[in-house]
Each structure stands twice: as C-alpha cells, then as structure tokens.
Amino acid sequence: MSESEITAAVTEVEAQEAELVLTTFTHDQAWQLGARLVELATERDLPVTVDIRKGTQQVFHAARPGTTPDNDSWIDRKVRVVYRFGASSYLVGLRAGAKGRDFNADHGLAFQEFSAHGGAFPVRVAGVGIVGVVTVSGLAQQDDHALVVEALRELVGSRPAA
Template sequence: MLDQLPSPTRSLSGLSREEKTFTFAHFTCEHAWVVGNILRNALRTADVAAIIHISLSSNQTLFHSPSLPGMVPDNEIWVARKRATVLRWGHSTWYMACMFGGEDRKFADYYGLGTSERGKYAIEGGGYPIFVKGVEGVVGAIVVAGLDGDQAHQVVVKAMEEYKELRDGFRSPMRNILTALK
C-alpha cells in the first residue's frame, strides 16, 4: 500500500500551500483521536510498524500509539526530533528536508546550530504542522516515525485528506436536531 502512494512534491511553495490546506477551525483531543486512528488503521492495513504522535505546542500529548509491535526506543527520539522541527520552523519536516536537499549539515550551518543542538531536530518527512484558523503559528504537530521520510510525509497527507473528507461530510445527530427545531 505505501509503495502505491505518489511521491510528495519537493516544491517549497507547493508544500507550504499543502500545509495551509489542512487548517482546522479548532483542534481538540477529538480531532487528534480521529486523525490518529486514520493513521493507525492505514499503517496496520499496510502491515507497517510506526509510532503515531499528535500533540499541542504546549507539550500536551493528545494521541500516541504504535501501529503494530516492533518499535524500538529510538523511534521515540525521532518523534521528539520531528516534533521539535515542526514547532520551531512552522513547516513539515519534509518541507525542511526539501529546503536543504536533505543535508543535515547544510541545515545546521544555515541556522547556526551548534553540535549539542543538531541532534534536537530532524529534517526528513513525517512531522506535520497543525494550524488553526485565527491562531498565528503552529498549534501542534502530527508525527509518524518508523518509515522513510517521503512515505511518512505522504501517509500524513493522505490521513489529513481522509479526515477532511470525513469532516466535510459529517452531520452530527445534534446538528440535525437543532436544524429541525428551527
């Protein structure tokens, strides 16, 4: 399944537009639960072990789960590094990888990251920003760790597209009741 995903764009303007396409009206633990489960089900269906992590910029974890057994402690470090990149630069980790041609040294030199700081960030796909309408900056991050960067990016993008379709077609029972009362 993952090998059937199209390759992500490498265009910075295209990636920036893509990120803004998924701006939420608001973002709660309910949103994280749905997005996280879309990701988990997709990865399980593809028989791929990965960690899915969704958190707010305040460090509050809203969703954290392996898709299948087989994760190692190092995957948690990748989650933290991808999350830190998204929150600091406000872009997906794939965007940052494309910006620097995947060259960690070029990235570190450009931002003046010292030796001790370099290990705090990762520039490969799998970290994705959460934007909320009317809120400046990134409010959180969606992270998938355990896949190749381009696949991790595309899995998140496809999950966001699926979430958007579900949301756009969703009519809650309460909304129907309120509409009938008018």
C-alpha cells in the same frame, strides 16, 4: 533528488500546508486522527509510531510492531523542527536541500535535538496558526510525510490538487 525534483517537492508540500488547515482541533479530533493513522498503518502492515501533540501536550501516541524507542527520539526531533520553524519537518529539510545546505550545520542545531526529516506536520487552525503537530516515524521520510497528509486530508475532508 535532483534540483528540479526538490523544487517540485517544495512547491507540493507548501500547497499541502496551505490546504490542510482545520477550523478547530480538539482532543477528540486528535484521537480520531491518531486512530485513523494507526488503522491505515495496520491495514498496510507498516512499522510506524504515531504521535499527536496539542501545544506541548502529547494527546496521542501509538507504536506498531517493528518500531523501537528510537522512533520516539525521531518524533521528538521532528516535532522541535515544526515548532521552531513553523513548517513541516519535510518542508524544512527540502528547503535546506534546495539550497545545497546541511540543515543542522546551517542553523547550528544538534542532530540529536532537531531533525528536518519528513513525518512531522503542523496542525494549523484557521485564524489561529499552529496549535499542534502530527508525526509518523518508521518509514522513509517522504512516506512518513505522505501518510500524515493522507490522514489529515480525510480529517479536513479535502482532496489532493489535480
């Protein structure tokens, strides 16, 4: 990505995070969100693993054909980024790229523990903050991220900004 493309992507993802704030996040909503992600992946024949956490509890997890246990490792590493930095794993990685920096080296974090690659998105509740993380792993990072955003938009009933 060029510098201007990274800047535009940072702005877009920041807007998504501001837009996609829930009023509540229950176990039933987590299941609904996970089921919708699996449904979208099935319709499109996408080899993804879907994971949803409420706090530190894993409340939904499904792996589609074409995935491996490595996808679970990617999920764990992306989730750690969201909880530590308070933003989507894609946004954290884009911000590092905008500075021309290597995320892991810059923060002294092992790649096998933290990966600032797209696909993990914070679940925010208005007036509370981050209460969970929804993650997709298996596609290119921007596609993992986009699939999560699509499903979250359906859950909150919003539409992308024009």
